[in-house]
Amino acid sequence: MxxxxxxxxxxxxxxxxxxxHPLSELLGIPLDQVNFVACQLFALFAAxxxxxxxxxxxxxxxxRHAFATILGIYFVIFCFGWYSVHLxxxxxxxxxxxxxxxxxxxxxxxxxxxxxxxxxxxxxxxxIFHYGILTTDFSGPLMIVTQxxxxxxxxxxxxxxxxxxxxSAEQHRLALKVxxxxxxxxxxxxxxxxxxxxxxxxxKDYVAFIEGRHxxxxxxxxxxxxxDFHSLPDPSPTGAVIHKLYVTLGSLLLFxxxxxxxxxxxLVDDWFVHEANFLARLCYLYVxxxxxxxxxxxxxxxxxxxxxxxxFGFSGVDKNGNFCWDLLSNLNIWKIETATSFKMYLENxxxxxxxxxxxxxxxxxxxxxxxxxxxxxxxWHGVYPGYYFTFLTGVPxxxxxRAVRNNYRRYFLSSKALKAVYDVATWAATQLAVSxxxxxxxxxxxxxxxxxxxxxxxxxxxxxxxxxxxxxIKPQTHIQRQPQTLxxxxxxxxx
Numbered sequence: 427m428x429x430x431x432x433x434x435x436x437x438x439x440x441x442x443x444x445x446x447h448p449l450s451e452l453l454g455i456p457l458d459q460v461n462f463v464a465c466q467l468f469a470l471f472a473a474x475x476x477x478x479x480x481x482x483x484x485x486x487x488x489x490r491h492a493f494a495t496i497l498g499i500y501f502v503i504f505c506f507g508w509y510s511v512h513l514x515x516x517x518x519x520x521x522x523x524x525x526x527x528x529x530x531x532x533x534x535x536x537x538x539x540x541x542x543x544x545x546x547x548x549x550x551x552x553x554i555f556h557y558g559i560l561t562t563d564f565s566g567p568l569m570i571v572t573q574x575x576x577x578x579x580x581x582x583x584x585x586x587x588x589x590x591x592x593x594s595a596e597q598h599r600l601a602l603k604v605x606x607x608x609x610x611x612x613x614x615x616x617x618x619x620x621x622x623x624x625x626x627x628x629x630k631d632y633v634a635f636i637e638g639r640h641x642x643x644x645x646x647x648x649x650x651x652x653x654d655f656h657s658l659p660d661p662s663p664t665g666a667v668i669h670k671l672y673v674t675l676g677s678l679l680l681f682x683x684x685x686x687x688x689x690x691x692x693l694v695d696d697w698f699v700h701e702a703n704f705l706a707r708l709c710y711l712y713v714x715x716x717x718x719x720x721x722x723x724x725x726x727x728x729x730x731x732x733x734x735x736x737x738f739g740f741s742g743v744d745k746n747g748n749f750c751w752d753l754l755s756n757l758n759i760w761k762i763e764t765a766t767s768f769k770m771y772l773e774n775x776x777x778x779x780x781x782x783x784x785x786x787x788x789x790x791x792x793x794x795x796x797x798x799x800x801x802x803x804x805x806w807h808g809v810y811p812g813y814y815f816t817f818l819t820g821v822p823x824x825x826x827x828r829a830v831r832n833n834y835r836r837y838f839l840s841s842k843a844l845k846a847v848y849d850v851a852t853w854a855a856t857q858l859a860v861s862x863x864x865x866x867x868x869x870x871x872x873x874x875x876x877x878x879x880x881x882x883x884x885x886x887x888x889x890x891x892x893x894x895x896x897x898x899i900k901p902q903t904h905i906q907r908q909p910q911t912l913x914x915x916x917x918x919x920x921x
Contacts, residue, residue, distance in 0.1 A: 441507035441564075458505065458563065462622060465501045466728050469618050472497060473735035477663075482638025490636045491609050494617035501622055502567060509564040513571060513616075516543050520575045521611050529587035536579030537786065540572045541805065548808040566623065569806060571615050573626035573782045578606070578614065580786055581629060594789070600628050619736050623729040625756045625778035627738075635738040644742045644753070663734040666751035670731040673759070677724035680717075688717035693865065694874045699881045707881060708858060715861040718868050726756035726776075754778065766852040768820075768827040771860055779803070797821055807867075815866035815875050819887065823863055826890035827856075829897040862886045 440458045450457040480490050502510040516539075523535045547568055584593055585601035593601060606614065606629065614632050615621075634640040641660050692698060692714050698707060733739045734751045741753035758774040765771035772780065788799045804817035838848035862882065866875040879887070 441509045442503075442505045443507070461505045465505055465622055466732060469497075469501065469622070469732045470728075470735055473619060473732050477735065477737040482636070487633075487637045488609065491613035494619065494636070495609070495613045497618035498616040498621040501618055502616070505622065506564045506567070512543075512547055512564060513567055516540060516568065516571060516575070517612065517615050519543070520579075521608060524579070524582070524605060524611065529583055532587070533576070533579045533583040533786075537576045540575045544568055544572045545805060545809065552809060565808060567621055570620065570624040570626060572806065573624075573779070574615050574629075576786050577626060577782055578602075578611075578629050580790075597789075600630055602629065606633075619733045619738060620729065623725050625726070625729060625733075625754050626782050627754055627778070631753065632738070635736075640738065641740045644740050647742060660737065661740060661749040663737060663739070663751050666739075667731045667735050670727050670734065674724055674728045674731065677720045677727065680720035681724060684717045685720055688714045690714060690718060690865075690868045693869065693878050699877055704883070711865060711878075711882070712858060712861045715864060715868075722776075723757065723759060730755050764853065765856050765860075766849050767831060767856055768824055768859060771856055772824075779806075796824060800824075810870040811872045812866035812868070812870040812875055815872075816864055819863045819866070822890040822894060823859055823886060826893035826897075827859070829893055833897050859886060 440456075440461070442458060442461050444457065446460050446464055447457055450460045453460065476490075476493065480493060482490065499510075499514075502513055506513075520536050520540055523532065523539060527535050544565075548565060551563070551565060581597075581600050582602045582605055584597045585603045586605075588601075590598060610633060613636065614629055617632075620627070631640065634643050693711065698710060702710065730739065730752075733754050739751050739754040741750045744750050756776055756778050758777070761774040762771060765774065783799050783803055787802050788795045791798050800817040800821050804813045807813045835848065838844040863886070865878055869875050869878065
């Protein structure tokens with residue numbers, strides 16, 4: 427039998443560039459992760475250069491599209507090598523659908539081809555190539571591109587295949603009346619600011635950014651008090667970028683300390699499973715799950731900073747008149763850590779993915795929107811069994827949390843003291859429920875997930891089902907779930 431390679435050689439197992447292998451060995455970090463961070467840091471500096479020297483006032487939109495696309499393609503090849511072919515094949519297939527399919531079916535074909543190809547890649551990488559352990563994880567960019575392909579296809583369908591009066595106000599705002607050119611399509615999907623780590627964004631916003639209309643368009647949307655803002659310099663993103671880089675640095679430090687001290691494998695240790703009492707398990711589960719967050723905070727905040735550095739991500743003006751750069755933000759850390767409901771937590775975690783799920787599924791399916799949205803979310807994330815444990819556990823927990831809130835919250839609003847008690851109790855319940863629900867997501871496999879839930883006596887599953895059975899849940903009607911259509915808005919205005 428051949429000798430197994432030494433552990434250090436695992437970091438060398440990548441289909442991407444190996445030029446940073448000495449740095450990977452020095453830091454003790456897998457090479458694919460070193461390549462990822464290197465590309466994102468290079469993208470940050472390239473984004474500043476792009477905003478200053480390829481400013482839309484100096485450069486044509488075609489040049490900006492081409493530069494963003496070429497550099498994005500280079501990043502993908504640098505990180506993933508020949509695996510990047512999957513990304514390019516998907517882009518070409520779906521552009522073929524974009525130009526050849528009827529507008530009545532373009533969203534369906536694009537959705538099934540993109541999600542089908544992504545799922546096949548998930549299955550092959552995990553189950554054919556040894557559970558993904560010795561292969562570069564190229565699924566991240568593929569997942570982002572899938573979001574963008576389907577978002578764009580639905581927006582083209584809304585603009586060319588549906589009546590205006592049937593659209594919600596948001597669907598009408600984002601609907602496209604003209605199909606994109608191949609350069610625009612490629613730039614939107616493969617630009618260097620978002621091809622590696624996202625986030626997903628809307629085609630109209632991206633094209634407005636490339637053409638130099640992005641900031642003015644957002645100021646118009648919020649009815650900016652200065653009428654002659656077209657003659658003013660663009661609001662600078664520098665302050666927002668610096669703030670986000672501080673958050674990124676803090677997240678990195680937490681990852682190197684807290685995450686390394688409390689790995690998820692702690693949840694299957696003999697002490698945790700067989701010796702600790704229930705309360706100790708509950709607290710330890712919370713700590714371990716908190717320790718798993720910094721890597722997400724790091725990646726998403728850095729990606730947001732890259733886009734802002736390029737001048738993309740301006741969202742308007744807040745109530746105090748301050749310029750905001752959170753259009754593409756993927757999380758709100760303060761609201762996540764202080765969330766007092768499952769809904770509030772989910773709304774501030776992976777925000778752009780939640781927006782995508784709402785756009786392509788929740789607002790459009792006629793039946794069981796919550797269940798189908800959770801299933802689509804699990805399928806998009808991949809085929810690890812842990813993902814399905816998490817999202818299928820999330821359905822009853824979400825319904826139970828909604829029932830408790832609808833039935834009991836009003837009793838705690840009569841005084842500040844009662845409201846404070848309610849907030850503290852719901853904060854603790856939310857954080858523990860999220861830790862319990864999300865644990866399989868980071869454990870991935872079936873055996874450790876079952877071991878964890880057995881050691882916790884399946885308590886949240888049982889409690890959630892009892893609440894659903896014995897507390898009335900106010901059904902969400904189609905009107906409650908769907909955004910107002912333009913017809914309904916116009917009727918209200920006439921009334």
